Amino acid sequence: MMRLAILGASGHGKVVADTAVSAGWNDVVFFDDAWPGVTWNGIWPVVGSTGDLISQRGDFDGVVVGIGNNSTRAVLQRKLMVAELNIVSVFHPSAVISTHAHVGSGVVVFANAVINAFAQVGAGSIINTGAVVEHDCSIGDFCHVSPNAVLAGGVSTGFQVWVGAGASVKQLIHLGNEVTVGMGSVVLHDVPEGQTVAGVPASPIFSQD
Numbered sequence: 001m002m003r004l005a006i007l008g009a010s011g012h013g014k015v016v017a018d019t020a021v022s023a024g025w026n027d028v029v030f031f032d033d034a035w036p037g038v039t040w041n042g043i044w045p046v047v048g049s050t051g052d053l054i055s056q057r058g059d060f061d062g063v064v065v066g067i068g069n070n071s072t073r074a075v076l077q078r079k080l081m082v083a084e085l086n087i088v089s090v091f092h093p094s095a096v097i098s099t100h101a102h103v104g105s106g107v108v109v110f111a112n113a114v115i116n117a118f119a120q121v122g123a124g125s126i127i128n129t130g131a132v133v134e135h136d137c138s139i140g141d142f143c144h145v146s147p148n149a150v151l152a153g154g155v156s157t158g159f160q161v162w163v164g165a166g167a168s169v170k171q172l173i174h175l176g177n178e179v180t181v182g183m184g185s186v187v188l189h190d191v192p193e194g195q196t197v198a199g200v201p202a203s204p205i206f207s208q209d
């Protein structure tokens with residue numbers, strides 16, 4: 001019996017759970033601070049809070065954070081690391097990950113994603129369904145490459161970068177810390193820290209909030 005705890009009973013968490021089951025984890029439960037108000041996430045039980053997970057760490061073979069928001073995931077994974085939980089990565093069996101790639105702890109790689117030779121993926125990052133991280137890319141910690149996004153060869157990113165669904169980033173481009181790339185965008189130039197870019201070709205945008 002392989003027991004996995006997922007922190008974060010979210011929609012993203014459901015995909016982490018489903019991926020984990022496909023990867024051979026046969027007992028999957030959630031923890032979330034909304035417990036006991038929330039007791040189920042899809043077919044998986046929510047059995048306690050973050051504090052409960054930390055106090056029950058000996059009951060699990062691994063733990064992974066199932067929260068899509070990059071900064072929230074970073075805070076929680078670091079908290080679990082300080083508490084010395086066994087942070088694991090979860091790879092869907094249909095994902096292709098080069099034996100010459102390096103993937104950090106707490107990374108999830110969903111169905112049909114590809115991480116090619118000599119790419120590096122930082123701790124806690126999400127390589128979502130069908131995303132492609134090409135050869136020699138260097139992805140920082142707690143990033144999210146959304147479904148069907150493509151990072152061409154040698155792209156590098158800082159931490160907590162979010163590349164939206166279906167976006168493409170040209171080879172050798174650098175995305176600074178906490179950059180957001182809008183869905184469907186085509187990025188042709190480096191993007192400085194904290195900027196949101198979108199469109200074809202991508203240019204800076206500003207939220208209307």
Ligand SMILES: CC(=O)SCCNC(=O)CCNC(=O)[C@H](O)C(C)(C)COP(=O)(O)OP(=O)(O)OC[C@H]1O[C@@H](n2cnc3c(N)ncnc32)[C@H](O)[C@@H]1OP(=O)(O)O
Pocket residue numbers: 128146147163164165180181182183184185196197198199200205206207208209
């Ligand atoms: C499994 C999963 O679901 S994983 C998650 C996948 N989800 C995604 O990939 C979504 C990524 N998010 C986006 O693309 C968002 O639109 C963001 C983050 C780029 C911008 O969001 P906000 O900051 O809320 O910006 P807002 O919606 O106010 O738009 C600001 C302007 O940018 C434009 N804009 C927003 N997104 C895009 C885009 N992807 N491409 C082109 N233009 C865009 C808007 O039309 C608006 O233009 P206007 O001022 O001329 O009217």
